[in-house]
Amino acid sequence: MRIQRILQEKEQIEQNSIDLSELKKYIEKYRGKQGNVIPLLQAAMALYGYLPELVFTTLEEELGISKSQMYGVATFYSQFRLAPVGKHIVKVCHGTACHVQNATALTEALEEALEIADGETTKDGMFTIESVACLGCCSLAPVIMIGDEVFGKLDGNATVKIINEIKLKEKE
Numbered sequence: 594m595r596i597q598r599i600l601q602e603k604e605q606i607e608q609n610s611i612d613l614s615e616l617k618k619y620i621e622k623y624r625g626k627q628g629n630v631i632p633l634l635q636a637a638m639a640l641y642g643y644l645p646e647l648v649f650t651t652l653e654e655e656l657g658i659s660k661s662q663m664y665g666v667a668t669f670y671s672q673f674r675l676a677p678v679g680k681h682i683v684k685v686c687h688g689t690a691c692h693v694q695n696a697t698a699l700t701e702a703l704e705e706a707l708e709i710a711d712g713e714t715t716k717d718g719m720f721t722i723e724s725v726a727c728l729g730c731c732s733l734a735p736v737i738m739i740g741d742e743v744f745g746k747l748d749g750n751a752t753v754k755i756i757n758e759i760k761l762k763e764k765e
């Protein structure tokens with residue numbers, strides 16, 4: 594019961610902090626147009642970095658698009674996220690070459706250093722760990738990618754060192 598209340602409060606805070614004014618412009622732009630779900634969700638992603646529940650509620654109310662249809666699209670395409678992500682998304686490749694070179698050790702080291710599980714974001718909003726398929730640089734396996742920078746031939750310690758360097762830079 595208490596957890597339910599906390600979740601409701603959290604959702605309320607999140608909803609109160611979302612500015613819908615820009616989204617409303619897109620709603621007008623795509624009102625009544627065929628195939629408007631994807632461009633509207635893309636616009637919301639660009640505005641908020643993820644798809645807050647309030648976006649689905651607003652699009653349903655304003656345009657009559659059902660939430661189930663929008664969730665179907667949002668969960669099918671990897672470009673859409675249903676939860677906020679950190680400033681730095683640490684993509685850990687778990688493609689075949691990286692898996693063979695023990696990519697799991699990188700994920701485990703990150704989970705321990707950042708105190709979150711794969712797919713989660715740190716409380717300070719700095720880091721998200723994300724498992725991905727082949728990043729296209731298998732000769733460097735095992736590989737992680739942060740932003741558009743690739744780091745290869747890593748082990749757990751080297752991976753944590755990269756994270757610590759980013760943390761230091763953030764403090765400067």
Ligand code: FES
Pocket residue numbers: 686687688689690691692726727728729730731732734735736
């Ligand atoms: S399998 Fe990891 S980069 Fe290809």
